[in-house]
Structures are given as C-alpha cells and as structure tokens.
Amino acid sequence: MPPAGWQMTTNSVGWFLTSDGSSAYWEIPTWDSQYACSNDDAAGSGADGSVDYLILPELDLRETDTYNLYFDSFYNQEYGTQVATIEYTYDNGTTWEVLGTLPPSDEWEAFEVSLASVSGLDSDPVMLAFHSDDGGAWSSGWAVDNVSVSNGLIDPPGGYHVYLDGTFVAETDTTFY
Numbered sequence: 001m002p003p004a005g006w007q008m009t010t011n012s013v014g015w016f017l018t019s020d021g022s023s024a025y026w027e028i029p030t031w032d033s034q035y036a037c038s039n040d041d042a043a044g045s046g047a048d049g050s051v052d053y054l055i056l057p058e059l060d061l062r063e064t065d066t067y068n069l070y071f072d073s074f075y076n077q078e079y080g081t082q083v084a085t086i087e088y089t090y091d092n093g094t095t096w097e098v099l100g101t102l103p104p105s106d107e108w109e110a111f112e113v114s115l116a117s118v119s120g121l122d123s124d125p126v127m128l129a130f131h132s133d134d135g136g137a138w139s140s141g142w143a144v145d146n147v148s149v150s151n152g153l154i155d156p157p158g159g160y161h162v163y164l165d166g167t168f169v170a171e172t173d174t175t176f177y
Contacts, residue, residue, distance in 0.1 A: 003036065007055040009093070012047035014038060015054040015132070026140040028074050029107055035072075035145035038132035040082065042141075049134035049141075055093065056128045056147070064151050065120030069113040069128060071147040077104035078140030083133045086113055090124050096131070102142075115149065 008015045021037030022028045028037065040049035061067045075084040084102040089095060100113050118126045128149070132142040162170045162177050170177065 005057045007053075007093075009051055009053045009055070010038075010049070011051055012040075012049050013043040014049075014052050015130075021141070021143055026078055028141075028143050031072075031074070031108060031143075031145065033145060035143050036130075037141060037143040038130075039141040040132070040134040040139045041078075045138040047134075047138075048136070049132065049139065050136055052132040052134075053087075053093075053096075054130040054132075054144070056149070058092075058125050058127050059149060060125050061115060061119030061149075062121055062123055063119075065116045065123075066151045067115040067119040067149060068151070069115055069147070069149050070111070071130075072108055072110050072145045073102060073105075074108045074143040075102050075104055076106050076140065079138065081135035081137045082139040082141065083131075083135060084142045085131045085133070087129045087131050088118050089127050089129070093127060093129075096129065099128075108143075110146075 015036050015038045017034055018037050019034050021039050023039050023042035026039060026041035036054055038052040043049060086099045087096040088099050130144055159171050159173045161168060162172060
C-alpha cells in the first residue's frame, strides 16, 4: 500500500510501505524509518514487476522553474536487469516520459533531481513517479524514502515573529514566548 494520497500500479506485488523490505536474495541496508519498497525478488521468479509505479499526487509547478525532487534511495541493480527511473506524465498516467535514471549503489543515497523541464509558467499540472522495472525477468527492487518536491532545500526557521492583534510585538528563536 502506497503512502496516503499516492497511487501505485503493478502487474504483481508492487510498492508497499515497510520497515524491512529485504527478501531471500535482495537485502536492503538498515534504514532509520519506514520506507516505500518494490521488491521483485520477494514476488518470485514468475512475477511481472515491469510496471511497478509509485505515483505522487498531481503537482502544480507553475510558480517557478527551479523545482527539484528530493529523496533517499536504495537501488543496487542486483541481477543486472532491474532499472530505476523517475518519470512524469501530463495525461494522468496514460503515457510516461523518463526524467532520469538512477545509478546503482550498495547503500542508501540522497538524490536531488531537477524538475526545470516540467515546471515554470508554461507548464501544466504534472504527475511524477518512481518506476521500478524488472526488465521482464526475476530481479531485485528499489526502496525510497523522504520524498519531497520544493524550489529549494527547506531549512528550519531561524526565528519567529510574534504578533498580538495583528501588530508585531517581538522576535524569538524558540517556539515559546
């Protein structure tokens, strides 16, 4: 089951939330929270994991062309046929275009993917997806966590303004006043 508000498509088991998505022949390194995972190995050798899409809710990115997709990923391309791509659609998933392909790694990694080509004043609402594709053969999988879309890294606030009846009273660096 995908996160609330997200969609998932599959011909097999597909994406699911877990704290340990490892299986007999594909081990995901320990992670500090629950994550979304598509595990083709656990589905078995006869499973079709070629259309395992984890789809974010529709996004309106017209504000600026500097949006980025941020996420943590574990994808090691075990068995050689697994492919992990970030894709987008303007037609509610009828057709998908590849925005980027992830390189394999033996550990969790943080990624930042530019969304400049699908954002800005002339853009339409867009849907983004993590596409885990087993290439039509028994393979491994892909795990993702901490997904966000923003036009810059979100830093914690450096301070807060305190207002009383709409009038500025003070500034503080804590959430207490």
